[in-house]
């Protein structure tokens with residue numbers, strides 16, 4: 001029997017960084033992903049779908065979203081087994097079709113048992129236990145795998161952490177399916193679900209998201225002209241889909257002559273990608289070799305004084321140098 005394990009769909013969740021039209025796209029995409037998931041399940045002879053919590057983002061998730069989701073479940077017709085998570089624990093579910101099972105205890109399908117606890121598991125069965133929590137760090141939602149070691153668990157179908165991962169324990173494997181799509185820059189990378197074959201008790205991850213959050217570091221050291229900086233960013237974004245949500249983090253150092261115009265860079269890229277944002281983590285560096293050539297200039301004298309002041313850290317030196325240059329030029333100070 002083939003089982004599809006998913007979790008953390010967080011239907012109704014929006015990222016506050018997105019504008020109204022982007023939010024609309026993301027919300028409808030969440031449902032499209034669910035509809036596609038059930039289509040995948042039908043095409044691939046999946047007999048059971050497991051949802052390991054946080055199906056809905058809040059108890060207040062719109063009734064329309066709930067209704068639409070459950071219409072997909074009804075259409076799938078085979079059992080969809082669900083446990084709640086920390087986000088939808090209190091949610092009162094309505095419109096649930098007959099094949100939607102809020103798991104309480106164990107259900108048997110031949111030699112396969114799906115349960116939400118370890119009580120009454122038999123050694124000779126293939127036991128799949130659904131839990132929602134964190135196996136890696138101790139907190140409110142901590143699941144202590146050590147305490148499960150002696151239990152007859154073959155596959156722990158986990159929810160709560162939004163990326164796929166797996167850990168061997170006892171006689172089985174603890175597996176996070178991860179969410180279907182990221183919802184912030186803390187959720188980068190591939191997202192999808194897991195397909196488990198109970199004949200062999202083997203599983204594999206299926207990448208399924210429509211768009212990804214991507215953080216791309218771009219070192220602009222030695223790129224002085226605006227076009228050179230833009231070109232460097234473009235080169236680093238070569239393999240990124242325009243459907244993606246992109247954060248470019250500028251790194252390295254820049255000099256007094258740098259044409260690092262942040263607003264213009266943002267303008268240049270924001271309409272190319274579904275979402276684009278720019279972070280600047282570059283460090284200002286004074287080119288002292290070049291300054292030496294500017295003998296007898298007030299700027300050269302001032303910057304040399306700063307450079308040679310041993311009471312300052314390197315970071316302080318570059319910050320004070322930058323402010324001095326801006327002040328001398330009559331610019332707004334970047335303070």
Ligand SMILES: [Mn+2]
Nearest residue numbers: 054085086160
């Ligand atoms: Mn959760």
